[in-house]
Amino acid sequence: MNYSSLNITIDNQIGIIQISRPEKRNAMDPASWAELDQAVKELNLDDNVRVIIITGREKTFVAGADIKWIHDRKPLDIYGLAVQDVLLNVYRSGKPVIAAVNGYALGGGCELALACDIRIGCESAKFGQPEINLGILPAGGGTQQLAKTVGLAKAKELIFTGDIISAEEAQRLGLLNHVVPDNSLMDKVMEIAEKIARKPPVAIKMVKIAVNESPTVDLSAGLALEKALQAVLFSTGDKKEGTAAFLEKRKAAFKGE
Template sequence: MDEPVVLVERPAAGVGLVRLNRPRALNALNGPLMDGLMDTLAEMDRDSAIRCMVITGSDRAFAAGADISEMAQATPAEMIEMAFIARWERLRAIRKPVIAAVSGFALGGGCELALACDLIVASESAVFGQPEINLGVIPGAGGTQRLARTVGKALTMEMVLNDRRLTAVEAERFGLVNRVVPTADYLDAAVTLASQIAARAPVAAQAAKDAVNVALETPLAVGLAYERNQFYALFSTEDQKEGMAAFLEKRAPSWQGK
């Protein structure tokens, strides 16, 4: 029997880990893999025991791109019908924080998948790029948009027009990744970060994630209004009362996620 295209683990309290599992194809993102990934993330999002998620691949490849064999002969109508890009968009609906643990190739759709996550922990061997120009197309799952908002116009233009690829160190310098660690340690580092986030107030973490994303997508005045409303709304939660009581009583809070 074929191996599952995604492997699921719970490596620490409050943490769900999803591993892309098409090693022979360098985790090329085909329909079944993306469906399996997004279905798993949605299930974890509904699981109150999980408060932060990690997506990873292998040491050699996070994901080397989309599976070109699925689309090489497709028409525009067929691409729309197969809802290829919509699979990436499902990640936007995940409420809880998602970390990409990236080693090796993160190219094309793989780079876009990492960009769609909330944080990125990279191994020293990680390579990020958008080489779609070599195939006669452009990034279609957010590459031009999220890259420009992250690393700026000049570098984005070079990446999408001339296949410039970023090493892990360059990606950290340009603000694309949160941290770079040795390849032997990158997944442990991502799980540790996820564990730290999972230990925070869950409802507030989701509100914080939403507010930061709104900052990237709206004018400042709209973002400030959204942030203010989220801030006030959190005063209706049990966690706000617990967090402030614990601070005043000089003890650790006990979050309930309510």
Template sequence: MPGQQHTPVSVQTDAGVMTITIQRPEARNALNAEVLTHIADAVDAANADATVRAVILTGGEDNFSAGADIDMLSGHTAASYVVSENRHAFDRIRAARVPVIAAVAGYCLGGGCEIALACDVVIASDTAVFGQPEIRLGIIPGAGGTQLWTDRAGPGAQAMAALTGAPVDAYTARRIKLVDRVVPSGCAVSAAQSLAAQLAAQAPLALRATKAAMRARWGMTLDAALGHEVAVMANLLASGDANEGITAFLEKRAPEFRGA
């Protein structure tokens, strides 16, 4: 329609699944302040909405994101970068309380790669290319990229990515466990939708609690994280969903979870 304002990120919610799509095809979905704010705001909304049970984060079937707009980094001092809203947006994205599935095609580089690897599951099209090219600009991955590769693929893969800036293709990424599944070109989003529908059918309290228990390991020792897991499980056992799930299993019927 004439006068309709284009938004660089679309957000749609259907049947308990929120889909966040980066829409800057002219820039290969490069991240700028507006894109990061829209994504972070959508994640905050998902956290606050008990009806949202899973999130898909994608750039469509051409490119996930070729990285951050370089001019977003220019002019920063050491102090201003640390407190910048752009950097803080990555923290907000990682703070998603619901399971997040990255549906990746084409370029997934720099900050785009850091966002994808912060998701719980990464589904990649066979066109996907992953990399952290920051060293070629005289900087480092500054939004999780020096840590997230190690969590998924180990320190060797992390070193190669961060120290050389060399990208890896989808099948190499799957072989080193950087991604969880590779699908044919044009199928990344539909594969993510299928998985998200499966997640949305689970007990919502248990979904969020499972993610909280898994992510606790990021900031705790193993013993502390195991203790946290026990506490989360104990609280869940007092919920109506847990009672319904156990009762339904014993009665050989499908459970009807209510998120309480």
């Protein structure tokens, strides 16, 4: 597919989605959200990709949604193209998704980062859910994912006030895994992505399923799911390769089988 709002590159089993709407500070409209949804789906189907990175162009990750689009939306439009649905697909991606937050991540941009598995930001990155200032709420999963990430009280404060926080504060709250100098962001992101890409892909997928479900089920159900996923992994070629490599004192070559 040809994309007008995204740049897609694949290198060394890593797919990079760069959001490219610099004239709008990478603010997203219906077409760009639909493109992001399609790009994540396509990379999930590509056997040459084991890890997905999402980043932005020109010192902005995503500065939220296009305000003109929000201004013109009618109540039932939320049941057409919903940002929530796109970001749920990012969250459920069978392949790990890393957010490389290279600047402002506001509104839908903050929610996009929250939908990713790992978040790495540069020192100049900023985060916030300022939707309250427009008379609306964060409906891309922000009321749910932010609370699970930073805690209920802090999520309420950030959403009630619309305050924008620094990368340092975001890391302290658990919103960022790492903060690095601006010129080192992609080096750090690629270091982690390449490390994950060398791991067994089926096991990574099963781990993600188990961990994503952990907040939604009680301990007994979570342990039952964990056991079932482990049974699946016991049947894989990668399990045989990983254990054989360990016993033979060599590096494993995982094929995703």
